[in-house]
Amino acid sequence: MTTIDLGLPGIGGQTLVPRSETKLSPKDFKSDQEVRWCPGCGDYAVLAAVQGFMPRLGLRRENTVFISGIGCSSRFPYYMNTYGMHSIHGRAPAIATGLAVARPDLSVWVVTGDGDALSIGGNHLIHTLRRNVNLKILLFNNRIYGLTKGQYSPTSEPGKVTKSTPMGSVDAPFDPVSLALGAGATFVARVLDSDRAGLTDVLTAAAEHRGTSLVEIYQNCPIFNDGAFEVLRQPGERERRLIPLRHGQALRFGAEGEFGVVRTASGGLDTAKVAEVGEEALVVHDATLEDPSYAFALSRLSSQDLAHTVTGVFRSVSHPAYDDQVRAQTEQARSTTPADLQSLLAGKDTWTVVG
């Protein structure tokens, strides 16, 4: 595994969270609740990866909180033996914001889905990202509404036939990575549910990031949208479709590394055969670029038909976190102005009535 060390200044995402004195194991993070996702659901793999990754963070279990909205993936907190809240549809980022502002000693994770985060909760998602609250958001994208039994979602491909679109969906989909970058996200990544090593790498980087980390996880729904990402797993297909991001390395893909990413004349990015453009033309990935247009151009290389899908950390830049700044203002006020309730209540203009 290669943790991405971006050499950023300042405190890490979990610096203020107390560390566990004992060594925890994945088992310590399994709750006593029976997991009730459908057999074959991609959520199982993500749950196992998170439970496996948590002990490596080394934080106290009781200082870890998972907050979710509504949807299949939002059952996630029940299966984690940490603190957790299964809240209401789309609102998890808002609730988690309040918790993160009030409690700097907590590691706060949001679990959400494509419907929860991008449809009903779209407003909270973009505002959380622009504020850069110190939250880690795991967005499970299966391109379908599962819990309500199979309607198209804001990430479904145009033309998708579902129960609510018998003649095909006419909605244009969101690319969650593009959306997040447009909202000013400071950490954005994408990973496949079946890529355990990639998940662990990205989760580690997301956890270390101070501010909002958005991790989009392509997740298979075996009941209502089975095989949606299958071509990204198939040997022979995945190599020419997946474009993995590695900080500081040239962007190459293909079974033999025969493809790469190059700049276009108009300032965007495109794929090309290395043999035709030469190695020196390949773009070297830099997730720390302040200008988001590079990361955005990367996100546009992914297409809805999965001809290409970029995975890994698109952007990781250091900006002040909202909750840190809010607390800093409170601390400043506390240190400069005494909290004298009696004088506050009396104000500046009083008069006395004598009995």
Add this chain to the structure above:
Amino acid sequence: MSGSDASLAATEQTERLERVVIRFAGDSGDGMQLTGDRFTSAAAAFGNDLATLPSFPAEIRAPQGSIAGVSSFQVHFADFDILTAGDRPDVLVAMNPAALKANLADLPPGGTVIVNTDEFTPRNLTRAGCAADPLEDGTLTSFQVHPVAMTTLTRGALADTGLSKKDAERAKNMFALGLLSWMYHRPTAGTERFLRQKFARKPEIAEANILAFRAGWNYGETTESFAVTFEVAPATALTPGTYRQITGNSALAYGIVAAGARSGLPVLLGSYPITPASDILHELSRHKNFGMTTVQAEDEIAAIGVALGASYGGALGVTTTSGPGLALKSETIGLAVMTELPLLVIDVQRGGPSTGLPTKTEQADLLQAMFGRNGESPVPVLAPATPADCFDTMLDAARIALTYRTPVLLLSDGHIANGSEPWLVPDASQLPDLTVEFATEPNAPDGSGGFWGYLRDPRTLARPWAVPGTPGLEHRIGGLEKADGTGDISYDADNHDRMVRLRQAKIDGITVPEAVPDDPSGRAEVLVVGWGSSYGPIGAAARRVRRAGHGVAHLHLRHLNPLPANLGEVLSRYERVVVPELNLGQLALLLRAKYLVDVLSYTKVAGLPFGAEELQGVFTDAIEGVRA
């Protein structure tokens, strides 16, 4: 008689009054709210009892000179304890034709009108929709009219300041304030000090306003226009102690600060700007030194979400809004009911439905507060009676939220939010103790050493508040139905039935003071039941009825859910129960449904408080109806 003799005579003739109601009215840009507020502060500093009623349009600047753009501020001050801002002004200060036209109907015959004649130009008369000049067409024959060229006089007074004509004319509201201050023997030092502070960065503007203020005063003293001045002595019947002037929104904000201090909890307010609640957000954001954190959220839903998240983390979560915002918060209030976390939800009601009348008052959110959620979702509901009462009601709401681990709804309204009155400043050390105990130990009765998140305190039926960071108590909560005790997800039918009844029983069992009607005669046959800001008009009307020799009892409910346990018995003691409300009978509906009492519902939804005279008639009719 020479002019100087006349002016001397005029200043010598002073009439003593018990009470006066003055209404300042002008264009939105004329500074009427500031003028009224300064006059109020001077009355407060002088020791009068007082009550105010600001009224302004929803538009920040409606077309200049139009009826829609009229802004007014009514202040009632007296030498005894008063309950309302007054039904009708004794004095109307009209800064332009629109202000005169919009307010004249409220003035009783013989009332005093002071008009700024400079603004009665053909253009302004047209803007106000006046076919003829009301100063000349006989409209004002039944009033005492004082025409004053305020704009000209102000400009003249500021001629040497070097200010532009436009800037000089803007000080005309201070001229009006100076004139009224002279008429009513008001102290002036406070206003001059205030102006110097307000315009500290623009000393030339401060001096211009002070010059205009003095010019108004001097105009009264040196001209013959005003034969009489008036004195209203300090109020002496008030409870001895230190007083200040306070608005309802400020009192709510201070109540929140005090709740934080007395509970020892950090406070987090999540709020989205909305009229007329935004001032609570503004006020609290200035008190970070008290551990107040304010988050201006992206919308109403996020605002309450942020507050609930903070409560989950062991803070006191608060959200403030008005009616349309409360509608948006419904689902999250339901989540707070289900997760049984403390949360304070403040609704400063305004005219509805929908966007309605943002700057006008109404009491029409009671049923929304009671029932505006899916499922059986009981929530305690409290309503303050006056601006000062907002402070105590806020602390009471915090007591309930923290003791019973429940969201609590507090229903203020536009009238008490912006209205002000004297407040006997409380001793901070004597405020209620709101200390809470978080869960720290596993509690499972099965000996497993685990933690049951829904094991209840048998006394209050509250569940433990186990905040993240507490080792050994890791548990999950959420909106799905919980198994009684363990708090695990449960779809069991009998368990759901039990949990619905338990949540209801918890709210029904909240300790609420007994209902004690105010009936000085002890023989009243008619009981008036009110809630919220109608306290003043109902109380004032009851006094009038009693002075006329009738008995009437007044019961004002702070607690609307649960209602006082003895309320049914109290209602049954009277021949007739009258319920005046600024809605179409929402409390009346609840009382009828719960107690099978045939209450007489009297309602008004005009965006304004009841008048005391109006209610006097209603109560008298009810009393005569009982006797008939």
